[in-house]
Structures are given as C-alpha cells and as structure tokens.
Amino acid sequence: MPTKQCEVVLLETSDLHGFLLPRSYSTRDEVEHGLARIASIVRKMRNIHSHIVLIDNGDCLQGTPLTYYHAKVNHEPANPVIACLNELRYDAAVLGNHEFNYGLPYLRSAMKESRFPWLSANTVDASTGQPMFGKPYIVRELENGVRIGVLGLTTAYIPNWEQPAHIAGIRFDDPVEAAQKWVRMMKDEERVDVVVVSYHGGFERDLETGVPTEPLTGENVGYLLCEQVDGIDVLLTGHQHRAIASNVNGVCVVQPANEGRFLGKVTLQLESGANGWTVANSQAELIAAADYKADEEIVRIVRDVEELTQAWLDQPIGFVEGDMLISSHADVRLREHPLIEFINRVQMDESGAHISNTALFDNAAPGFGRQITMRDIVSNYVYPNTLKVIRISGRDIRDALEKSAEYFERDEQGEIVVSEAYLSPKPQHYNYDMWEGIEYVLDISQPIGHRVVKLERQGQPLVEDDMFDVVMNNYRAGGGGNYTMFQGKQVVKDINTDMVELLADYIQKRVHIEATVNGNWRVVNGRK
Template sequence: MTKQTTIKVLYTSDIHGSVMPINYGTNEKAELGLATYATLVQKKRQENEHMIVLDNGDLIQGTPLMAHYVKNHAEKPNPMIAIMNQIGLDAGVPGNHEFNFGKAILQDAVDQSNYPWLSANIVDEKTGKPYFGSPYIIKTLSNGVKVAITGVTTHYVPNWETPEHIQGIQFADAFTTLKEIVKEIQSNEDYDLLIALYHGGFERDMETGEVTENLTGENQAYEMADKIDGIDILLTGHQHRNVTGTIRDCLVIQPGNNGEAYGEIDVTFRWEEDRWVTATKQANVKTLEGVPADPIILKEMEELEQSTQNWLDEPIGEIQGDMIIRDPFQARVRKHPFIELVQKVQMDASGAAISVTALLGNEATGFPAKITMRDIVTNYKFPNTLVVLSLTGEDIKQALEKSAEYFTLDANGDMTVNPDYLIPKPEHYNYDMWEGIEYSIRVSNPKGSKVESITYRGKPLDMEESYDVVMNNYRASGGGDFDMFKDKPVVKEIQQDMVELISNYIEERGMIEARVTDNFSVEV
C-alpha cells in the first residue's frame, strides 16, 4: 500500500483592516473580519494536523477602526498584527496599501509580527537586499513534508504611493523576480511543494489566455503561472476577485476581500523514491457564513472598537438641502452636490482653481442632513492626500478623454458603464469629474474624440498654457492609467488625508449648502 499524507493551506488576502464582524457604514453585523476568521482557523487546526496559514497583503488599511488606530492609538500594538499572531500566521506578504500610512506604521507592524514578511522584489535601494528580510522560507511540517514559501508584491506601488512613504525602497519587476527566486529555491533547497504568494492579480482570462486589462505590469499572475516552471500553487490577491483554477499545472486562487472569504487548499502527497510527491491539489474559496467571532478577540478589541464607534458618531455639521446619492451612475452623468462639496474641499485646501475628483464607489451614499464622521469615512474610504500638479491644457484634454472612456452605449443605444471598468473588478474610482472648467462629453463619438468642448473662465482652454490642478495622490502619480499626469511638476502637496480635510471643512462652517454648478455634461 502506497504511503500517503495530506496538508491544508489556509490564506487570506486584502483583509483591509477588517477585524470586527461589522459593516461600519451601516453599523450592522456582518460575517467577516479577522475575529471571525480566527475561530475558523482554530477549528481547522483541530481537524487538520498538518496546516499552513498565510496572508497575501493589504492587511492593515481599509476600515475606520484602522484609520482611527493610526491617528489616535498608534502607540499601542497594531490590532491586525496582534490577531494574526494569535491566529499563528506562518508568513505574510506586504500589499500596496501597506504603505499608505507611512514607513513608521508599516515598520512597527513588521516588528510586531511573530511571522516573516516575504516580498522578494521589494528591496533596499542601498543594499539591494529584500527590504522585509528573507525572500522565502522552508516550512517543515510534522509529517515531514517540506514546503517552500516565497512572496512578491505588484511592482506598481510607486505609481500610487506618496514618495516619502517608499523612500529608499525599490520595487523590482514581480514576474522577473519570482522567476529568479524559484530557480534559486530549486537549486539550493530540499522541498516537496512550492507556494508563491503574489499581491497582484490576473491580466488575462485564466481559461482562454485572452488579455483582460492593459498590460501595464500591475497584474502578472497569468504570466507567472504560465511561464515560470516549478510553482505548485500561486496565491493571488489585489483584484478582490473570487477565483480558483489551474494554469498549466499551477493551481491558482484568489479569495475576495475584507475578510468575507478565505482560500482553502488541500494537497495530497504519496511517498515515492524516498520523498513526498504531489498526488492531488485542490483549491476552494469559502465564506465565513455561520462562523461566530472569537469571544477573546472581541474582548481584546472592545476598548479600541468603542473608541472608534464614538469617533464615528461624532456630529460634524449639517447639510442644508439634499446631498443624498440615490443613483451613483446619475451622480457621474450629472453634477451632484456631494461631488461639488469634495471639489470645494480640495480647492480650499490647495488654493488651486481647478480640481479633479471621483465618486469612489457605488456604495457611496452622499451626506444626510446631520453629518457624522461615519458618513465621511463611508463616502471617502481611501487615505488619500492631495497634490497640486502643473498641467498643460493638452494634459487636461487627454485626462478628460480618458475619463470619457468610462461610458459606452448598449445595444439599445443607451448610455451605460464600459465593461472595462467592471471586469475583472469594479473601478468606478477611475472616472474623474472636474471643477473649475466647463466641458462636454459625447459618448457616441469615437475614442479620443469624445470631449467636444473645454473652457476655462469663459474662454477655450489653451492647449499650451499651464494650469494648477488639485487631485488625490493616487491620481497624481498616474494611478488608473492616467499616464498624462506622470512626472508632471508638483506645485504643492497637502499631507492631511481627505477624511480629515472634509471633516475640518464641514466643522469650520457648521452648515453646508447642497449646491450644484453645472459645469459639465455627458450626453449620448
């Protein structure tokens, strides 16, 4: 009879600061977060003797709780790391959002971790060595199975991040680095299974190989699985998708976001010629439905959670008129008073006469009559700061043409969202609206010619003239394929994040009038 053994791998990705089983926007209970996942892991450990638990990045940023922690309680242990330590994580990978709070917060998180952070392609620019330590580890389980675990992070981080947050750090090509590391492991290590964690997603359809997004290098998972020999399992993330499949003989998986689901991989080995050989491997994305949160973790989180809730319920000001978003699509087609308020905040903080912003997601609800911090963090969910760029009229025209691609016409000739902004993940935040200029978009016009008019202070925009334009740091770096903004002169940087700027703006005024300046039109 052939000798056999099995191992189980559990992993999370894009937790985004979710600890508590709660939706902070509505304050309703939800089956998600690390407190719930901790219960699941404990149960799985009781059922499985040989188990590995991993995290694939974007761990520490994304909820009001973590925003409040960083602003007001950063001297205390990082709650995300404390819970991962209790769970018994074997290794983690930094995601792009790990850098959002700056190097000090990230370094504290790494220092507090009882597990290694792996990212072979993030290197110290002085030494050329991996910034977070070893590029890989070898984990030997009690059944003798040896698992090589390595990690890389999308090298697109500098296109999004504030420069000072990544000063002294280089981001090498993730695909090239992973290929080199796999060869190094193959040459130097004795192992039975090789797992690669990649904080990045798929650039092609897994079944057909057809390109599904611009090949910028942000996502390279398909190429990794298809062209790097020796990876048994590729754990992905970043795109917030629920995906399982096989590319060549590489098992691939992605388990969504916000701790709503996790990846579970089962591998069976058989004993052949004095070593373990993979017999079967299977991956599933599973939800946390029906799993209770860990009562010990809930107790430990009580003080910080209550402080967060108090902060979220603080009254900030009032709205005179109607600033509720009832239809996010219409809020992009026609000027909405919520968008006008965000533009005013950006212009007030920067002094710029032209502003760019986006409705960040379809879950945005706008502001009710009485505004609290909860309303602000629900509607503005990213820790963006502001940058004023000096742009030519031609730059502005190109950016407007890029935004105009958000719209398309359906089979009936009606205006709808371009599928490119929905698949493989929703990217509504990559459609911008402008303040301080007047413009019109004709959706039926050919790509590159959809913007029919642009004026500034009553006169046609001068294509060669320079204009100061305020936008968030993500867009200013060219994020969302707005390449026309890359490497443009920076006039000013405002280091306060937008949640703080919006709350300060409203608090100072007390009453905000819901107004609309009809400065743009989007027509069929």
C-alpha cells in the same frame, strides 16, 4: 515498498483591509464577512487537518475607520489587525501596496508586533538590492520531512500610487524575475518539496484563454508567473478582490476576494518516491465567511479599539444646508452632485489651485445628511489619499477627460451604462473623475477618444498648449488608473495631510456648509 502519502492544507486571506468585525461602519448593521467569521473557519480547519499553513497575502493594515483611527488618531493600543493575526497563528504575511499607506514608521511598528515574518522578495533596499523587510521566503518542515517553501511577492506598481516619503529607499523589482531567482534557490539550496508563491497581485489575462484583460502595465502578472516560472506548485493571489479557485498552466491558483468574504483553501496530496516528495494532486476552493459565526476571541481582542473608533465616528462636526445625500450613484456620475462639487471645492481651497478633479469611489457612499459626523466622512471618502497639485497642459486635461469617458458605454437599447471593463474583473468606479474649474460635456454616443465635445474654461475654449495647475489625489497624480498623461508632471504643491482630515477640518471651521451645484459638466447621449 509502499508509497508514503501526506496531505497539506494551505489557507489564505487577502485584502482584508482592516475588516475585522462583521459590521458596516456606515450603518452599523451586521454583514456576512470579516476576519472574525474567517477565524471560525480557520479554527475548524485546524481541528480537521494535521498540516496547515496560514498566509495573509497583503493589504491587511488599511481600509476601515478602525485602521484609520489606530493609525491616525490613537495608536497607543496594540495594532488590532496584528493582534488578530497573532491569535490565529499566521505563518507569514506578504506586503501589499496598502501596507505603505500610513508610512514606514507605522508599517515597521506593525511588523515589530507581529509574531510571524513579513515576506516580499522583490521589495528591496535600493542601495543593497537585498529584501527590505527581512525574509523573501519561509520554509516549513513537517515531522515527516516534507519541506514547504512559501515565497512572498508584491506588485511592483506601487511607485505609481504611493507617496514618495512612504517608500523612500525602496526599490520594487519585477516579480517574475524575482520569482525565477528565488524559486530556483528554494529548490536547489533549501531542497523544498512544495513551492508556494504568495503574490500580492492578480491576473492580467483571462485564466482560460490567456487573452489580456487589462493594459499590460505590470500591475498584475499572475498569469505570467504561472507561465514563465518553473517549479511553482501553488500561486496565492490578491489585489484585484476577485473570487478565484482554478488552475493555470498546471499551477493551482486561488484568490479569496476582499474584506474576509472567503477563505482560500488549497489541499495538496503529496507522495514520496525515488525523487522525494512530490505533489500528486492539488485542489483549490473558496470557503464563504457568510456560513460561519464570528469568533468570540477575535471579537474580544478588537472590542476596546472598536468602541473607541465608534465613539470617534459619532462625533458631530458640522451641518449641511440643503441636500447632500446620494439617492443614485449612477446619477452622481452623469450629472454633477453637491457632494462631488463640495469635495472638489475643499481640494481647491486647501491647495490654491483653480481646477480640481475627484471621484465617487464606490457604490456605497451615502453622501451627507443634515448633520455630519466623522462616520459620514470616512463612509464617503474611503481611501487615505493626500493631495498634489501638478502642472499639466490643456491637452493633458482633454486626454484625462477622454480616459474618464471610457467608464461609460451604451447598451443594446442605446442607454448609457457602466463599461464592463470598469466592472470586471473588479469594480473600478474610483477611476472615473469629475472636474471643477472647467466646463465640459461628454457625449457617450461618440467613439472612444472623441467623446469630449465641449471643453472650456471661464466660457472660452481650453487652449491645449496652455499650462494649468490642477489639484487631485496622490493616486491619480501618479498616473494611477492608467491616467498616463499625469505621470512625471511637475509637482507644484504636495499636501501631505490625509483628505479625511482636510474634509473634517474644513467642515469644523465653517460648521455649516452649503449644498451647491454649478452645473459645469454633464454626460449626454447624443441627441437623446
């Protein structure tokens, strides 16, 4: 009897972060990524292949001024992200950590508009232990009887970042343990022939050597899933914004970067034998969005909300006296810049705290020109953070500064550069903090852990046993970025207004803001 064969193609997007149209919100220039370009690839794949399963792997609802405008300013129009996913006939979406950023009511509204299920087997009701948002998995059965199971998993590290109100009543279980339970059930009870795990998380180890590439906090456990869970044929990943198409322990793995730069594709060749359908061959690849034009229907769907967003972004709200533009992102992190001092001072003004820290989140922030618009604010402050004031010791402050100092290393010529650990596997510029309200010097010529060579407050050495109220964003206050010294500390004040709103309100009230630098910190390279 001849062997039956079947081809199945899995398509994955991940970490779209609301990037629907191929356009920069900072400059309005055309860019080579975005869901509209990805949509053209999806339509091409549907014309070529008979059996397609299309999955979004999480972090689609947040990340651009468009999504911020819809969530915070005007949510009367249909959710533009969901409308696009519906148009492309996604089979399912997985909950990412940023799905919770705008609160549970907004998330549930997005789910209600979705014509596809949302999956997360390990995001459970804290009181019942059952999946919180519906299905842990889906099963797609083809006309030839092939059964494809897709299990959704979410990074369990979310409580370390997210505002408690946004995840009230939710427990995030260990993804590996959840996978062991549900994969077994999918195989034994659902009789699936192919097991696909779509995990909003990444890899904690080098894919080839298995050597750890980050602290084993549990934020990313992709390697562990491939190593410890039997029966997985394909692992779709994300969260780290990496471009990966590989194989780990016999599991085909893919990760399509972020903001619609690639479409992840896994081609499965199945054969039917005495024990049913099995995977004979699997191949992962990444298809670049840059090679495709924007899909006209996606552009049409987004057009109205996009126009409203652009008008909102161009609203002038204030003026700068002096220079707050950024000419070198590296220099901003080596010596104090007026933008950083301004953000810290807004945090201190809003909170009443006398010490503050913040970060320059990426290397695209332009700073502020003479006139400030909402576009300028959201281009510089790209995350939907709120503020917390926590009470910490002088020792905690020193430890946090030492952690920030790890951002730097010296190259072969002895010059200060960004540490490779903060560039790979993904850039982490947001994990380098700059402080106001204390005076300090970081000397990068010194060993890690001994780089804080000056730490004072009001001209006096900071006493390590003294307690201080410090304002910072909610991500950092929860220990995000491996700032473990902040975890579990007393919360003196919780300010639930988004930082974009706080910055805009501060400027609008004053109209004119002054670009100032008090030089309370610097980074040095020994005697050089």
